[in-house]
Amino acid sequence: MTKALRLAVVGHTNVGKTSLLRTLLRDVDFGEVSHRASTTRHVEGARLSVDGVALLELYDTPGLEDAIALLDYMERLERPGERLDGPARTSRFLESSEARQRFEQEAKVLRQLLHSDAGLYLIDAREPVLAKYKDELAVLSGCGKPLLPVLNFVSAGHEKEQAWRDALARLGLHALVCFDTVVPPQDGERRLYESLALLLEKSRPSLQRLIDDHAAQAEARLQSARQLIAELLIDCAACRQQVVAEPAAERAAIEQLHQAVRQREQRCVESLLRLYAFRKDDALTTSLPLLDGRWSDDLFNPETLRQLGIKLGGGMAAGAATGAGVDLLVGGLSLGAATLLGALAGGGVQTARSYGKRLLGKFKGQHELSIDDNILRLLAVRQLQLLQALGQRGHAAMHKLQLPAAEASLWSDSKLPAALRKSRAHPEWSALNPRSPASSPERQAQIAALAEKLRGES
Amino acid sequence: MSSSTKTTALLRPLDRFWLCEAIRLREARGEPLEDRAANRLARASGGDLQQRILQRALSLAERDGQLAALQHYRHGAGLALLLLALLALLSGAGLAFAALGDGVRPVNVFWALGSLLGLNLLMLALTGASLLLGDGNGLLTRLWRWLSDLLARDVQAAQLAPALMLLLQRQRLNRWVFLLLSNGLWLLALLSALAMLLLLMSTRRYGFVWETTLLGSNSFIGLIQALGALPALLGFSQPDAQMIRASGELALNDPAARQVWASWLLGVFIIFGVLPRLLLAVFSLWACRRGLKRLALDLSLPDYQLLRHELLPDSEYLGIVSAAPELPSLLPSGHSLEQSDGALLVAIELDDQRQWPPALPKGVADAGNLDTREQRQHLLDQLSRFPPARLLIACDPRRSPDRGSLALIAELARSATATRIWLLPAAPGEALDADRLADWHLALKQLQLPFAESACLNWLETGHD
Numbered sequence: 007m008t009k010a011l012r013l014a015v016v017g018h019t020n021v022g023k024t025s026l027l028r029t030l031l032r033d034v035d036f037g038e039v040s041h042r043a044s045t046t047r048h049v050e051g052a053r054l055s056v057d058g059v060a061l062l063e064l065y066d067t068p069g070l071e072d073a074i075a076l077l078d079y080m081e082r083l084e085r086p087g088e089r090l091d092g093p094a095r096t097s098r099f100l101e102s103s104e105a106r107q108r109f110e111q112e113a114k115v116l117r118q119l120l121h122s123d124a125g126l127y128l129i130d131a132r133e134p135v136l137a138k139y140k141d142e143l144a145v146l147s148g149c150g151k152p153l154l155p156v157l158n159f160v161s162a163g164h165e166k167e168q169a170w171r172d173a174l175a176r177l178g179l180h181a182l183v184c185f186d187t188v189v190p191p192q193d194g195e196r197r198l199y200e201s202l203a204l205l206l207e208k209s210r211p212s213l214q215r216l217i218d219d220h221a222a223q224a225e226a227r228l229q230s231a232r233q234l235i236a237e238l239l240i241d242c243a244a245c246r247q248q249v250v251a252e253p254a255a256e257r258a259a260i261e262q263l264h265q266a267v268r269q270r271e272q273r274c275v276e277s278l279l280r281l282y283a284f285r286k287d288d289a290l291t292t293s294l295p296l297l298d299g300r301w302s303d304d305l306f307n308p309e310t311l312r313q314l315g316i317k318l319g320g321g322m323a324a325g326a327a328t329g330a331g332v333d334l335l336v337g338g339l340s341l342g343a344a345t346l347l348g349a350l351a352g353g354g355v356q357t358a359r360s361y362g363k364r365l366l367g368k369f370k371g372q373h374e375l376s377i378d379d380n381i382l383r384l385l386a387v388r389q390l391q392l393l394q395a396l397g398q399r400g401h402a403a404m405h406k407l408q409l410p411a412a413e414a415s416l417w418s419d420s421k422l423p424a425a426l427r428k429s430r431a432h433p434e435w436s437a438l439n440p441r442s443p444a445s446s447p448e449r450q451a452q453i454a455a456l457a458e459k460l461r462g463e464s
Numbered sequence: 465m466s467s468s469t470k471t472t473a474l475l476r477p478l479d480r481f482w483l484c485e486a487i488r489l490r491e492a493r494g495e496p497l498e499d500r501a502a503n504r505l506a507r508a509s510g511g512d513l514q515q516r517i518l519q520r521a522l523s524l525a526e527r528d529g530q531l532a533a534l535q536h537y538r539h540g541a542g543l544a545l546l547l548l549a550l551l552a553l554l555s556g557a558g559l560a561f562a563a564l565g566d567g568v569r570p571v572n573v574f575w576a577l578g579s580l581l582g583l584n585l586l587m588l589a590l591t592g593a594s595l596l597l598g599d600g601n602g603l604l605t606r607l608w609r610w611l612s613d614l615l616a617r618d619v620q621a622a623q624l625a626p627a628l629m630l631l632l633q634r635q636r637l638n639r640w641v642f643l644l645l646s647n648g649l650w651l652l653a654l655l656s657a658l659a660m661l662l663l664l665m666s667t668r669r670y671g672f673v674w675e676t677t678l679l680g681s682n683s684f685i686g687l688i689q690a691l692g693a694l695p696a697l698l699g700f701s702q703p704d705a706q707m708i709r710a711s712g713e714l715a716l717n718d719p720a721a722r723q724v725w726a727s728w729l730l731g732v733f734i735i736f737g738v739l740p741r742l743l744l745a746v747f748s749l750w751a752c753r754r755g756l757k758r759l760a761l762d763l764s765l766p767d768y769q770l771l772r773h774e775l776l777p778d779s780e781y782l783g784i785v786s787a788a789p790e791l792p793s794l795l796p797s798g799h800s801l802e803q804s805d806g807a808l809l810v811a812i813e814l815d816d817q818r819q820w821p822p823a824l825p826k827g828v829a830d831a832g833n834l835d836t837r838e839q840r841q842h843l844l845d846q847l848s849r850f851p852p853a854r855l856l857i858a859c860d861p862r863r864s865p866d867r868g869s870l871a872l873i874a875e876l877a878r879s880a881t882a883t884r885i886w887l888l889p890a891a892p893g894e895a896l897d898a899d900r901l902a903d904w905h906l907a908l909k910q911l912q913l914p915f916a917e918s919a920c921l922n923w924l925e926t927g928h929d
Contacts, residue, residue: 018864018866019864019866019867020864020866031778031779032778032779033779033781036781041897041899041900041903042899042903044866044867047788047789048784048785048786048787048788049784049785049786050782050783050784050785051781051782051783051785052779052780052781052782053779053780053782054778054779055777055778055779055780056778057512057513057776058510058511058512058776060780063782065785068788069866071866071867071868072866072867072868072871073868074836074837074840074868075868075871077837078837110789110790111789114786114789117786118785118786132862133862133863134813134815134816136813136835136863137835137836137837138813138835138868141837219778223772223778226763226764226769227769229764230764230765230766230769230770231766233764233765233766234766237766277766277770280770280773281766281769281770283773437493446626446629446630447629447630447633450630
């Protein structure tokens with residue numbers, strides 16, 4: 007078994023070294039991140055594995071803070087008439103007493119880099135190329151390890167990428183990777199590892215394995231996420247409740263249904279967050295879709311629907327506002343009887359039983375509550391947007407989840423997907439219905455079909 | 465513990481997948497399980513994700529009684545199978561009895577054949593049709609659900625029946641299991657009937673006739689010979705036209721003719737009754753075996769993807785390798801300078817987008833923008849020779865207040881009688897990061913240096929605000 011590749015993440019203080027680790031590890035809890043300079047003062051490591059095989063060890067190091075003074079000191083360590091190369095000078099510095107006093111933090115960085123196969127030199131792209139950064143690079147290159155510069159905060163807009171490229175080229179560093187730790191580019195991780203593979207030819211197979219595994223996992227995550235959304239939609243589409251035809255009882259039932267749908271959506275949001283390895287409270291307290299921003303709009307508020315661009319028919323607006331269309335089973339006798347006959351002829355005892363119950367309800371003067379089409383559209387759009395946002399979010403992101411303004415064109419001018427229409431007739435598929443049996447193969451099949459449909463929409 | 469490991473070792477792969485699916489269904493219903501111990505065990509057991517998920521499900525099922533429920537299911541299923549087999553044996557024997565009768569009256573060959581093969585062929589056709597039309601699962605699924613509702617009285621076992629259904633359906637195994645079951649039972653019944661036929665024909669004397677009112681005898685001769693053609697290839701005897709015609713009148717007393725008829729009847733029964741069922745049973749057994757071997761978890765299911773993080777973590781924390789150092793803090797040693805004169809403005813690490821220096825009042829010198837080591841050294845040398853009375857240091861708060869910059873500020877401050885820091889405002893249209901500005905304030909407070917966000921040029925010129 008080959009040894010895992012060791013990488014030290016180095017750079018000036020406060021350029022987001024810990025953030026880079028969080029994003030690469032997909033671990034929101036790694037280390038401590040704050041706006042304050044030199045938050046990390048120790049060396050902390052984590053290991054990336056594929057199928058239990060350790061491939062990459064990443065080490066977070068404290069920032070270099072006083073490179074100008076350090077380089078000055080290192081140069082003074084050279085005795086007159088002596089000419090030391092980089093590694094020799096570095097090791098002499100590490101043996102000196104200042105390496106345990108004034109420059110202890112810098113010494114830690116250099117020791118870690120010496121123990122590593124390569125270093126990722128993280129750069130805040132918003133910063134001008136100052137002399138202290140050049141001195142930092144001079145100190146670091148004294149370790150004799152390959153360095154890969156990584157430009158962070160490139161999405162901030164006013165980056166000085168070209169200036170950095172020129173400056174790095176003058177120092178002999180021609181490979182460069184742009185990787186924003188907060189909004190990582192879609193293929194940023196792949197490009198980072200590929201650039202590393204150019205520097206470390208021997209480690210190419212393990213880096214390639216890492217790239218392949220992460221791509222496969224991203225696809226699997228996406229597929230799972232679509233299934234979670236499909237499950238939510240099927241649960242809501244299949245949900246129906248019998249209610250006595252009295253205004254007070256109806257209002258109570260509708261209110262209850264609202265609550266149930268919102269809780270169900272929240273469950274889906276939480277599952278998505280867990281799937282993408284974000285904190286559960288990332289969404290609950292700070293970036294909860296239902297509470298802040300546009301998401302605080304009530305799910306059943308017609309205004310929200312209008313904003314989302316879902317056209318509402320005059321009569322439908324009322325239904326959307328209440329959140330549930332009241333299906334009165336108009337002319338239910340003939341229609342229901344036919345269905346009953348059909349169901350009986352098909353031999354579906356289950357179907358006959360549920361239809362029978364509904365018919366009985368009709369005779370007893372009960373109404374049937376179900377969830378409106380437009381609510382389903384809205385749920386689908388919201389969850390797909392959340393999914394997209396999660397896919398683009400880095401694990402170092404501290405800000406609230408900002409969702410783009412909704413342009414909901416999802417199924418708005420056509421019928422709902424077949425899977426949803428079908429599940430309307432299967433109350434037993436909904437986990438929202440009381441006494442619904444465990445998941446059935448048919449339900450599972452419809453979820454898979456709907457997830458496939460969602461792949462086309464997103 | 466030893467007994468439980470024994471029982472888990474006895475589990476077949478199907479049982480492990482079954483338990484896993486049952487646990488998944490329980491969790492999918494939003495029932496959170498206390499799974500830390502199980503996760504730990506699964507992680508320790510190693511293997512790929514599927515193995516770990518199976519291991520986790522096994523420990524959860526063992527703890528919560530699903531394993532025991534599954535054993536009950538298996539016992540129950542075994543018992544039910546035994547009963548069905550017994551029923552098949554009995555009904556097979558009964559079939560043979562009903563076909564041949566008590567031997568007092570001659571046996572009508574078509575009635576006998578019809579009762580031996582009719583129901584069998586009808587059921588075969590029905591099964592075939594239901595598999596070809598539709599998905600072939602509806603009726604079976606409902607039957608199964610009804611059965612499992614009937615059986616699942618306790619909570620632990622409630623998910624087992626649907627879990628098996630889902631599991632089998634995923635590999636399309638359900639239809640093969642159903643085919644194996646039905647064909648196997650029919651095969652058993654037919655074999656029992658065959659044994660009974662042989663027994664009856666060996667110990668009793670039967671005469672064979674055929675009867676018709678409407679049809680002519682020639683069509684019967686053709687039919688009997690057509691049916692017997694295939695068995696005849698395998699060595700069963702075939703009555704000739706004369707014998708058939710003779711049997712149409714009354715049962716022949718000739719023992720040779722009886723033997724020929726009996727052999728014909730057995731041949732047709734074996735070829736058209738037993739053989740198809742045997743082939744189908746063997747084929748579905750093979751398909752079942754193959755499907756069972758290919759049994760795998762659908763790892764794309766969200767429930768399993770959510771477990772991935774727990775069971776097969778991609779990243780693993782290695783801990784703190786080297787602890788945080790104690791760094792000497794920076795404090796300006798505010799010694800008073802005896803001889804100091806003049807006012808000086810100096811900037812630290814400005815970028816080239818800023819207009820620098822600003823218009824300065826008379827008497828204020830500009831020391832430029834400090835960036836490199838040489839510039840710093842040069843200025844410090846100069847200040848030690850000609851210390852200024854008032855020094856204004858301009859900083860861009862977009863830089864981070866790192867130790868190097870603060871040390872430089874402290875050193876500069878030491879070489880002037882009074883020092884102030886000017887935190888430059890942001891360029892028009894931009895805003896400063898409030899957090900970073902607060903960091904600057906904190907750091908400068910620790911250095912005990914006064915700071916302001918506006919230019920104190922007045923102070924610099926005159927010495928008072």
